[in-house]
Amino acid sequence: MEKPILEMKSITKEFPGVKALDDVTFSVRKGEIHCLVGENGAGKSTLMKVLSGVHPYGSYSGDIFVEGELQKFNSIRESENAGIAIIYQELALIPELSVYENIFLGNELTNGIVIDSNESIKQAVEILKKVGLDVNPLTKIKDLGVGKQQLVEIAKALKKEVKILILDEPTAALNETDSDNLLHLIQGLKDQGVTCILISHKLREVLAIADTVTVLRDGKTVVTLDAHKDVVNEPILIKHMVGRSIDNVYPKREKKPFGKETLRLEKWCAYSYALGRDILKEINLNVHAGEIVGIAGLMGSGRTELAKSIFGNPDHFRVSGKVFIDGVEQKFRDPADAIKASLAYVTEDRKGNGLILIDDVRHNITLANLKEITEGGVINENEEILVANQYRTQLGIKTPSIEQKVRNLSGGNQQKVSLGKWLFVHPGVLILDEPTRGIDVGAKYEIYTLMNSLVDQGMSILMISSELPEILGMSDRIYVMSAGRINGEMPAEDATQEAIMELAVDY
Amino acid sequence: MEDSKQTTSKTDRFKSLLDIMKMNISDYFMFFALVVIMIFFTITTDGVFISSRNISNLINQMGYIAVLAVGMTLIIVIRHIELSVGYLAGFLGAFAAIAMTFWGWPVFAVIPAVMVLGMLAGMLTATPVAKLGVPAFVSTMAAGLVYRGALLLVTMGTGTIVIRDPIFNAIGNGFIPDLPFLGGILPGRHKLTLIFGLIAIILYIISAIRGRKTKKSYNFTVTNPGLFIVQLVVISALIGYIAWILSGYNGISWSLVILMLVVLVFQFITTKTPLGRHIYAVGGNPEAAELSGISVSKITYIVFGAMGLLASLSGIMYASRLRSATTTAGLGFETDAIAAAFVGGVSAAGGVGTIIGSIIGALVMMSLTSGMNLMGIDISIQYIVRGLVLVLAVVFDRITRRNR
Ligand SMILES: Nc1ncnc2c1ncn2[C@@H]1O[C@H](COP(=O)(O)OP(=O)(O)OP(=O)(O)O)[C@@H](O)[C@H]1O
Numbered sequence: 077m078e079k080p081i082l083e084m085k086s087i088t089k090e091f092p093g094v095k096a097l098d099d100v101t102f103s104v105r106k107g108e109i110h111c112l113v114g115e116n117g118a119g120k121s122t123l124m125k126v127l128s129g130v131h132p133y134g135s136y137s138g139d140i141f142v143e144g145e146l147q148k149f150n151s152i153r154e155s156e157n158a159g160i161a162i163i164y165q166e167l168a169l170i171p172e173l174s175v176y177e178n179i180f181l182g183n184e185l186t187n188g189i190v191i192d193s194n195e196s197i198k199q200a201v202e203i204l205k206k207v208g209l210d211v212n213p214l215t216k217i218k219d220l221g222v223g224k225q226q227l228v229e230i231a232k233a234l235k236k237e238v239k240i241l242i243l244d245e246p247t248a249a250l251n252e253t254d255s256d257n258l259l260h261l262i263q264g265l266k267d268q269g270v271t272c273i274l275i276s277h278k279l280r281e282v283l284a285i286a287d288t289v290t291v292l293r294d295g296k297t298v299v300t301l302d303a304h305k306d307v308v309n310e311p312i313l314i315k316h317m318v319g320r321s322i323d324n325v326y327p328k329r330e331k332k333p334f335g336k337e338t339l340r341l342e343k344w345c346a347y348s349y350a351l352g353r354d355i356l357k358e359i360n361l362n363v364h365a366g367e368i369v370g371i372a373g374l375m376g377s378g379r380t381e382l383a384k385s386i387f388g389n390p391d392h393f394r395v396s397g398k399v400f401i402d403g404v405e406q407k408f409r410d411p412a413d414a415i416k417a418s419l420a421y422v423t424e425d426r427k428g429n430g431l432i433l434i435d436d437v438r439h440n441i442t443l444a445n446l447k448e449i450t451e452g453g454v455i456n457e458n459e460e461i462l463v464a465n466q467y468r469t470q471l472g473i474k475t476p477s478i479e480q481k482v483r484n485l486s487g488g489n490q491q492k493v494s495l496g497k498w499l500f501v502h503p504g505v506l507i508l509d510e511p512t513r514g515i516d517v518g519a520k521y522e523i524y525t526l527m528n529s530l531v532d533q534g535m536s537i538l539m540i541s542s543e544l545p546e547i548l549g550m551s552d553r554i555y556v557m558s559a560g561r562i563n564g565e566m567p568a569e570d571a572t573q574e575a576i577m578e579l580a581v582d583y
Numbered sequence: 584m585e586d587s588k589q590t591t592s593k594t595d596r597f598k599s600l601l602d603i604m605k606m607n608i609s610d611y612f613m614f615f616a617l618v619v620i621m622i623f624f625t626i627t628t629d630g631v632f633i634s635s636r637n638i639s640n641l642i643n644q645m646g647y648i649a650v651l652a653v654g655m656t657l658i659i660v661i662r663h664i665e666l667s668v669g670y671l672a673g674f675l676g677a678f679a680a681i682a683m684t685f686w687g688w689p690v691f692a693v694i695p696a697v698m699v700l701g702m703l704a705g706m707l708t709a710t711p712v713a714k715l716g717v718p719a720f721v722s723t724m725a726a727g728l729v730y731r732g733a734l735l736l737v738t739m740g741t742g743t744i745v746i747r748d749p750i751f752n753a754i755g756n757g758f759i760p761d762l763p764f765l766g767g768i769l770p771g772r773h774k775l776t777l778i779f780g781l782i783a784i785i786l787y788i789i790s791a792i793r794g795r796k797t798k799k800s801y802n803f804t805v806t807n808p809g810l811f812i813v814q815l816v817v818i819s820a821l822i823g824y825i826a827w828i829l830s831g832y833n834g835i836s837w838s839l840v841i842l843m844l845v846v847l848v849f850q851f852i853t854t855k856t857p858l859g860r861h862i863y864a865v866g867g868n869p870e871a872a873e874l875s876g877i878s879v880s881k882i883t884y885i886v887f888g889a890m891g892l893l894a895s896l897s898g899i900m901y902a903s904r905l906r907s908a909t910t911t912a913g914l915g916f917e918t919d920a921i922a923a924a925f926v927g928g929v930s931a932a933g934g935v936g937t938i939i940g941s942i943i944g945a946l947v948m949m950s951l952t953s954g955m956n957l958m959g960i961d962i963s964i965q966y967i968v969r970g971l972v973l974v975l976a977v978v979f980d981r982i983t984r985r986n987r
């Protein structure tokens with residue numbers, strides 16, 4: 077038996093009102109890929125933040141040993157120096173800076189005083205090769221797709237000697253191809269002797285690459301499984317994670333004839349002044365009451381832009397074409413108009429434009445529909461508390477109270493708050509943009525069940541998703557987008573992953 | 584999914600109480616700091632500081648900065664800054680003086696006219712900010728230069744314009760009348776002030792009890808009766824004490840009336856209405872606010888318009904206090920207002936800051952000035968002390984908020 081490269085013993089970490097980690101023991105062998113799974117709020121990110129010094133020594137109890145030596149990290153820098161690199165759940169790159177500047181951010185190479193750009197670029201090229209990314213190091217980050225940005229993050233982590241690489245949900249925002257790419261890369265790193273800790277809600281990829289899997293639940297270690305010896309499969313993992321088994325991740329709903337058409341687009345086009353080109357071209361599409369319509373496509377195919385351009389066009393694209401809601405043509409000046417016409421849009425980027433992070437759960441949930449709890453111009457705070465608690469229960473939002481700042485919730489629970497906020501608008505047409513990004517299997521199942529019951533009551537759902545199984549499992553009808561066009565439409569019964577991918581990559 | 588475990592044991596409960604106190608310490612800290620500062624000056628000045636006369640003076644001196652601080656708080660909450668309000672206040676004061684002295688406008692026409700002008704000016708300054716995303720720093724600095732020029736222009740011929748209207752001059756110098764028929768009781772005290780104090784206490788108690796009752800009818804947990812009564816007593820005593828002090832001099836001044844109205848209205852709007860929520864949402868995350876159906880540009884107009892309106896009140900209060908319009912009126916007001924807002928806990932990152940906080944901030948700064956004046960400390964030292972207090976307050980606020 078090899079000596080573990082990392083041992084975390086009896087780690088306990090508390091936040092006001094929450095015991096995020098409760099006597100967790102976690103041990104990683106040298107050179108393995110160790111996956112960490114668990115429900116939203118189970119404490120995965122917190123455990124890794126303890127390890128990397130984000131939560132400094134003294135703010136938790138328990139001991140951390142790296143290669144047998146007791147470590148007391150007070151900052152990320154100290155853990156980095158000990159060979160631990162972490163890539164956070166949220167990308168931490170500066171969009172306006174170039175690839176190489178981002179790679180050396182905080183560790184700039186200088187010749188005495190001035191930054192040595194030539195040397196930096198040269199080294200950046202080397203590092204980029206390691207992660208198999210073929211881009212000009214002078215490209216600005218904002219001009220790269222998310223998949224490539226993720227690789228830059230890894231490159232940034234690898235510029236120093238790394239013994240343990242921690243990746244917190246690196247594939248959450250990636251499509252299948254980019255994810256596969258990344259997983260290959262991780263396996264390559266393993267062959268070079270780097271130990272990897274990977275957090276993911278995508279169990280398939282966990283099963284594909286893990287040597288060991290540790291399951292956390294409610295801040296406690298439930299089990300550690302050896303993928304090469306023990307029986308490890310999805311149902312077993314799910315059972316450990318949620319404490320019960322889920323037979324079908326995509327719950328069936330009773331087939332009912334659809335109602336009338338609720339949303340219709342005719343020759344919908346959009347031009348972006350910022351990019352100086354057309355981003356949506358002659359889009360025709362419709363959705364009926366009681367129907368879930370999926371929109372598949374690659375990152376950058378224009379799906380989010382489509383949703384936003386319908387939803388009152390806050391990015392001020394130049395749009396043309398027609399939008400009909402319940403058969404009536406609408407011209408929305410801003411999102412407020414769209415909301416009035418019973419549209420709702422759950423954004424893909426909950427931190428960027430979905431939630432007010434510095435505000436609490438309660439205020440976030442009611443923000444888009446304050447008038448429902450306003451009497452005579454005054455907000456009825458007691459009603460507000462009822463509403464917020466209702467969605468907290470219905471969606472299983474894990475938080476010590478509805479007065480908790482959203483910033484302090486785990487990623488998946490933030491997503492649920494975002495969802496709750498838009499359900500409270502009682503929309504007729506609900507546009508979901510990557511609705512289950514970063515959400516655990518149990519919660520996914522709950523959200524799917526919820527979607528089913530919503531369409532059952534006559535709502536229409538337009539679901540943008542990069543997860544093909546989700547598109548296939550939940551939609552009644554599927555549109556595939558590519559380069560700003562609808563490249564194909566198919567009923568879910570006839571659709572396969574291959575058919576969708578073929579249309580998605582065909583420009 | 585289950586909730587986090589119910590905390591039941593005594594130590595746990597104590598711990599969570601500590602947590603709550605830690606969470607709120609930055610909210611109450613400035614209030615405690617204010618009390619400490621006041622006690623300090625009361626001791627060093629042998630009680631002169633807390634005398635009715637000085638407190639009354641302090642409030643009248645603070646009025647025209649405090650109303651600006653209220654508006655400035657909202658401006659900073661939505662992530663902007665307003666550098667023109669000092670000169671805007673000065674210019675509008677001069678406008679009022681000219682309208683009354685040279686054009687013969689009646690005072691009751693001048694005041695609303697000036698207020699409308701102020702609001703329009705604020706919205707005009709906001710236009711490049713709201714429509715084109717021009718930084719407010721630039722837009723308002725430019726507007727400040729224009730108002731400064733305009734102020735010099737209109738006062739060029741005459742220099743200082745003396746205001747003779749007694750009603751106008753009462754705003755900054757006068758007090759509410761007393762009830763003559765109560766002359767015999769409590770001699771030397773301003774009876775109406777005491778009566779208002781009493782009414783305020785009664786209203787406060789009624790609304791607190793009512794709020795608690797409705798909360799109960801929703802089956803929500805309420806603070807335990809003991810604590811609730813302590814809270815009632817402390818706040819009632821505070822109101823009573825303030826009324827008592829004020830009644831010892833001339834009673835409630837018109838400046839204080841205006842200031843209280845402004846605070847009440849803005850406190851109500853920011854905490855109880857959808858508009859208030861929208862303002863904080865825009866400050867917290869403009870993009871998310873826009874997607875939630877809140878028009879960021881509309882909120883920008885409203886907040887800058889309100890700021891302009893408050894600048895007009897400030898200008899009126901100041902001109903009235905001096906009984907004249909001068910060429911340097913408004914100089915540096917905006918800096919004092921910004922300082923008050925920051926001492927009161929507003930955050931430049933947006934979305935954080937309260938009206939009451941800024942008023943406390945203004946009180947802190949004004950108490951320092953008043954107290955140091957009474958102690959006969961040189962103006963040079965006064966500046967240094969105020970600068971240090973400003974930076975310490977913000978540093979403390981940062982530290983206590985960081986770990987949340
Ligand atoms: N800074 C903080 N302040 C207060 N509570 C926090 C803080 N960070 C995390 N928590 C709480 O700790 C718990 C664990 O959170 P953590 O982010 O580790 O979950 P996670 O397992 O990574 O979940 P997810 O899969 O949703 O990302 C949650 O209940 C969360 O609300």
Ligand SMILES: [Mg+2]
Binds near residue numbers: 120121122486487
């Ligand atoms: Mg996490």
